[in-house]
Amino acid sequence: MDVVVWITAASLAAWLWLLLGQGFFWRTDLRLPPRAEPGSWPDVCVVVPARDEAAVLPDSLPSLLAQDYPGRAEIFLVDDGSSDGTGETARTLADRFGGLPLTVDSPGEPPAGWTGKLWAVRHGIGLARARDPEFLLLTDADIAHEPDSLRELVAAARTGGFDLVSQMARLRVESVWERLVVPAFVYFFAQLYPFRWIARQGARTAAAAGGCVLLRTEAAERARIPDSIRQAVIDDVSLARAVKRSGGRIWLGLAERVDSVRPYPRLADLWRMVSRSAYAQLRHNPLVLLATVLGLALIYLVPPAALITGLVADSAPTAVLGALAWAVLAGTYIPMLRYYRQTLWLAPFLPFTALLYLLMTVDSAVQHYRGQGAAWKGRTYAAPDRG
Known part of the structure; x- marks a missing residue:
């Protein structure tokens, strides 16, 4: 004994x-930092990579279209080779709800060395650069935003001088397994990447939550996003690391008004x-x-x-x-x-x-050793090339 x-x-x-x-890490009181509305609102482009998301778009895309943003904002939904009519669903929703301008486009299949999501993000950022926005909002197709979400993110970034502001969307917890597993997922993430360390300048800890990332365009160019992380399966953490390594200031906290609508009803x-x-x-x-x-x-x-x-x-x-x-x-x-x-x-x-x-x-x-690692929506990604 x-x-x-x-x-x-x-x-x-x-x-x-x-x-x-x-x-x-266990404290959950870290929300958007203090913010003040800027005198003039910068241009923002919203980039939404989407693959086979027709089922969740009716619960998420209208919330983006309805953003109450005082400046100029535009949405680019990038259809990443969907087979379920994702692009057409997005156009139908835009016609029905109106709101912010929506462009739907597709980059085709990703080349070797790229994950599908990051290839779609690259295409979306390329479309956005023609508008010369100060900020890019990278958000997933299953994320619903309250009407003031974009203005709150921009105000926080402007007030705090952040190059990246990310919120961990509140995930769905309705089924028995979601109640048992989902809160622990965020708990373990915070234990691995304590939110209070992320915002510290000079600290090595860096992370973001891919569902909601407001990124300064200048910082994206300086960090070569997404080209520098093109093989990353855990793209949000890799993105935050690249921005912080290039000298950018980043912030991550829990969301109150940004929610994931994707269901995970079964343990499988x-x-x-x-x-x-x-x-x-x-x-x-x-x-x-x-x-x-x-x-x-x-x-x-x-x-x-x-x-x-x-x-x-x-x-x-x-x-x-x-x-x-x-x-x-x-x-x-x-x-x-x-x-x-x-x-x-x-x-x-x-x-x-x-x-x-x-x-x-x-x-x-x-x-992974069976050759089936990092499989998602019909694609399997090998370990990244160390070089």
Whole structure:
């Protein structure tokens, strides 16, 4: 039992460090920074890459068309080889709802070395540059915006002098599996990329949420976006890193008025969403995968296992240390559950959700070595060329 006690003590120590030393990642009070309306509103072009999104566009595109933006704004929806009539659906919605001007175009199949989404983004940015906008809003086809979303983003970027302002859209949580898995997805993301560290100048931490990224056009050109990240499967984090490396100031926080309308009703849907990019996050490195599995086990699985083991084996130190570690991890999850308006009784089940994510990550590696990694909507992407 001495070994078990020491392992449990290490888990508790890790949680105390995470609680106080990881950028207070568990706090959910970081929203758009203070902002003031500019004297003159800059031109903005909205770029929406879309592949087989006809089912969600009726719930998302009208919100973009209805943006209450005082300056000039225009939408470019780039149809990335859809087979479900995405482009025609977008044109029909624009005719029905009116609002901001909409252009629908298609770049054709991406060449070797490009992901489909980034090839579509490249085409959309190319169309937008003819309008010479100061800002580009890169937003996914499944993201719905409140009418003042664009003006709030621009005001925040102008006021704070940011080159990139991104909001983590509130994901849908309606099915049982969405309630169990989705809040944890954002929690784990914030643990990996603490939002408070991202805005610090000089700090290495950089990340964005691809569903809602306002990007200064000058910064995009300076960072060679998207050409410099053309192979990235996790394109939002890669984009933020490129902008920050080129000297840009970036900001990321949680959204109150930007929502994802994409449903993930079954565990299989969520599993595909996570596993398609999890091994890419680990740079396709088996040693990093091993360290990640061991780390997840120590941090999330040891506390409940130690409590049960201590109670069964009548080892008070093991049970107490396990209970304390479990209490800390559950407590750090409560703010995220409140943000998603979910019952707090889900907090003690975070270790089970972490086990699911561990299995998804391992499955992502297995699919990669089977040649099926990073598969999404009919395309499979290999590991990027290191050169």
